[in-house]
Amino acid sequence: METPSAAAAACCCPRRPLQPPSRLLLLLSLLLSALCLRPGLGLYTVNTVYGDAIILPCHLEVPNDLRFGKWKYEMANKASEFIAFRSATKKTVQYDDVLEYKDRLNLSENYTLSISNARISDEKRFVCMLVTEDNVFEQPTVVKVFKQPSQPEIISRATFLETEQLKTLGECISQDGYPKGNLTWFKNGVVLQPTEEAVINEQTKVNQTTGLYTVISSLEYKPTKDDTNAQFTCSVTYFGPTGQETIRSESVAFDIHYPTEKVKIQVLTERNTIKEGDNITLKCSGNGNPPPQEFFFYIPGEPDPIRSSSLYVLTDVRRNATGEYRCSLTDESLMDSTIITVHYLDLSLTPSGEVIKQIGEALPVSCTISSSRNATVFWMKDNTRMRASPSFSSLQYQDAGNYICETTLQEVEGLKKRQILTLIVEGKPQIKMTKRTSTDGSYKMIACHVEGFPKPAVQWTSSGGVINKTEETKYVNGKFISKIKIAPEENVTLTCIAENQLERTVTSLNVSAISIPESDEPEEKSDDNRENVNDQAKLIVGIVVGLLLAALIAGVAYWLYMKKSKDVNGESQKEAAQNIQTLPRQESYFFMSASKHVDKDLGNIEENKKLEENNHKSEA
Structure with missing residues (x-):
């Protein structure tokens, strides 16, 4: 907002009370104020955007004896036009019949005038007038309207x-x-x-x-x-x-x-380097505009230039396509050239494909390469990268698998070769049988350890016939285990038969009957014969130590009894004697129970000795 200017301050508008008050003087004062103010002397400026509402505060202090307020506007070389009136006593609002402001005005109680939908024609000086019984107060406001133009x-x-x-x-x-x-x-x-x-x-x-x-x-x-x-x-x-x-x-x-001043030849490929089998697109261009449409291409091995558009394509190139390529305008006035190198890579794996060998045989393997640049070679077995190339002096089952020899040219993207060796190691079935007793002694687990490739089929038999309820572990590196559970009431002979396309192998094992334990307490059995013997030895040592401790406790108790017997009466002596008689009976029961365990463990030792003898016979 602008501050009052010197020109406005010097205006001839009345600013002091009229003496004496009269309606005639009031009308003269209104007329004088309308004539006094001229456009351009406004004390305040309101900037408004085209189409928005114009808000014109009165900027005058409302006197206590106010009768009414009015708004008018002034334009150069035109008479003032009143547009709005509000009575301070009757609280009524009236709007003058001015076509330009019809239905666009609103005068509030504090005499702020609002004009909706601002137009360019609203750029005028508006004057707020507050009229008392004996005076008229005026304050002009200049309205400026702005409209942003469209984007250029x-x-x-x-x-x-x-x-x-x-x-x-x-x-x-x-x-x-x-x-x-x-x-x-x-x-x-x-x-x-x-x-x-x-x-x-x-x-x-x-x-x-x-x-x-x-x-x-x-x-x-x-x-x-x-x-x-x-x-x-x-x-x-x-x-x-x-x-x-x-x-x-x-x-x-x-x-x-503009005209062409230079010709340029380019090699358009998907990669920075070219390898055998790729397609090569040659592009010849001139730096003029519009560019020339026809060129001569000079191809190695071709005696005459080839007339073509700006693009010339060579498909499925070989290593002999390496050389210098040129292009020129059809009048041969301007020319350019480039060198193209076609990279190649050859690989030879010996042996390759599917190879069948017997276990223990030797197999020499070689992988040789020929390339346009230094190549990197690496081996993979069953999708796992190997640290070194394979070498087989004595083949084992774990050597079987898919071997890949792969080579790449690091400088040439996408240029790599690979060959595969599928190695199959065959072997006749080999069998070893073992047995162990369950922890609670209720059954025996008999295992037939089988090696061979192709995977042997396993069959179990006993004196009672074929046994069908078997379990098998996973077949890994030519090995697996076939298991059965039995609880024989008497000694039996079990036979494991393993057969593949190469041979049939048979091994038998004698198994002793399950002995029913005399105690309700479960017996502890180990999974291995050697561990079973060690556990039995530990048990015997424990029993001996326990008996020694029991004897020591009995001796101490008897000594205490003899000492106290001197100070107690006859009835106490009788009760103490009964306690001492009870102690040997407890020791006797503990010794008998421990002896039973020793007998059972010694029985297991004898059974394991028989198992070892049977295995030696089977291997023989």
């Missing part, structure tokens, strides 16, 4: 521009702004000043209905070759409620025509 757009653009020729590039247009904006042309972000190579003409149009401005600027331009891909823009600079602002158009590039 380059229209009527040229299809192309030619070097050394002045031609209309296009027109920059910005519409419906207020006040009038200014247009500026830019090339690559730099302002274009009017010169012989850049001629600028501007025109302005006013909408008679809205009062808004449309600005148009045309540019004639003489380009150079350096203007290829140059970005042309234009901007409009205008004043808004907060000051000067700028809007820039979208950038536009123009096709610049």
